[in-house]
Amino acid sequence: NAGVTQTPKFQVLKTGQSMTLQCAQDMNHEYMSWYRQDPGMGLRLIHYSVGAGITDQGEVPNGYNVSRSTTEDFPLRLLSAAPSQTSVYFCASSYGQGLNTEAFFGQGTRLTVV
Amino acid sequence: SQQGEEDPQALSIQEGENATMNCSYKTSINNLQWYRQNSGRGLVHLILIRSNEREKHSGRLRVTLDTSKKSSSLLITASRAADTASYFCATVLTYKLSFGAGTTVTVRA
Numbered sequence: 001n002a003g004v005t006q007t008p009k010f011q012v013l014k015t016g017q018s019m020t021l022q023c024a025q026d027m028n029h030e031y032m033s034w035y036r037q038d039p040g041m042g043l044r045l046i047h048y049s050v051g052a053g054i055t056d057q058g059e060v061p062n063g064y065n066v067s068r069s070t071t072e073d074f075p076l077r078l079l080s081a082a083p084s085q086t087s088v089y090f091c092a093s094s095y096g097q098g099l100n101t102e103a104f105f106g107q108g109t110r111l112t113v114v
Numbered sequence: 115s116q117q118g119e120e121d122p123q124a125l126s127i128q129e130g131e132n133a134t135m136n137c138s139y140k141t142s143i144n145n146l147q148w149y150r151q152n153s154g155r156g157l158v159h160l161i162l163i164r165s166n167e168r169e170k171h172s173g174r175l176r177v178t179l180d181t182s183k184k185s186s187s188l189l190i191t192a193s194r195a196a197d198t199a200s201y202f203c204a205t206v207l208t209y210k211l212s213f214g215a216g217t218t219v220t221v222r223a
Contacts, residue, residue, distance in 0.1 A: 004156075033211070042118070042202055042213035043157070050209055058210065090156060092211075099206040100145065102159035 002026050006091050006106035013081040013113045021076040021109050023091030029104075031094040032074040033058070034066065036087040037108075043090060049074055050097040081113045118203045118214030126220045133190040135217040137203030138183075144206045146179055148188050151200045151216070160188075160201075193221045 007022045025032065030051045035043035035058075045058030049068040063085060065077040074093075078085060088110050092103040121136045137146070145164045149157040163170045163179045163186070170177045176189040190197055202216045 031209070035213075040215065042215045043204075045210055045212065048209060056209070059212070092157075097209065098144070099209065099211055102147065102162060103157075103211060104159070105149075105156035107156045108154075 004091055004093055004104050004106040006089075006109050008109060009107065010110050011112070013078070013111065015081060015083060015113060017081050019078050019081065021078075021089055021091075021111075023074045023076065023106060024072050025074075025091075025093040025104070026072065027093060027095070027104065028071060029093035029095050030071065030097050031099060031103075032068065033092050033094075033103075034064070034074070034076045035090045035092065036060065036085075037090060038087050046076065046089075078111075083113045085111065086113045087111060118205055118212060120201070120203060120214045120217040122217060123215070124218045124220070126222065127193055128222050129193060129195060131193055133193050133197070133219050133221075135188050135201055135219070137186045137188070137214055139186075139203075139205045139212075139214075140184065141205075141207060143181070144208070146177075146186050147204045147206065147211070148175075148177060148186075149202045149204060149213075151202065153199075157202065190219075193219075195221050195223050197221050 033048035034046040047066040049055045091106045094103040118139045147162045148160040174191045200216045204213045
């Protein structure tokens with residue numbers, strides 16, 4: 001199994017540009033989430049989804065949109081990129097809705113906004 | 115703000131020694147999880163301990179949980195060079211997994 005796949009691995013954007021970070025999982029997990037990791041900090045939750053058609057905000061949702069039209073995919077959209085969004089982004093999935101089992105993480109997308 | 119806080123921030127030990135790191139958190143939890151992150155890579159799940167459990171073992175890992183003190187500890191016994199990584203505790207409440215800033219462990223050969 002591929003697990004959690006994130007694309008692209010690296011991206012450079014200009015301020016004001018928009019883009020979508022892709023995340024796909026092949027484990028039929030209901031729960032999916034997006035995090036950002038900044039130097040010296042742990043992961044901070046951006047948005048999460050407990051199933052297709054259901055999304056909710058995390059700790060740092062401003063500037064990001066998500067949708068969950070299928071169980072497998074959970075794209076993260078940056079509406080108008082800002083230098084403050086320079087970070088490493090991780091997607092994760094977990095069996096069930098309640099995070100009662102381990103989360104599986106993708107390898108990350110390193111985003112630089114100039 | 116982050117839920118968990120690891121202590122120490124960094125730890126350097128000799129191969130074969132034990133490594134202990136602590137995590138304190140602020141609110142009630144459903145469970146607490148520990149993850150490892152090798153440089154530049156994604157996180158890998160190590161162990162999950164539920165709020166009604168006090169201790170759990172997995173191979174060379176031992177995790178304790180004290181909900182009255184809102185704290186947890188991770189012990190890695192007989193450390194190896196491959197254990198060099200950052201370790202994060204993460205608390206689960208409702209649908210949110212909240213991470214601390216992590217402990218960076220360096221195992222010297």
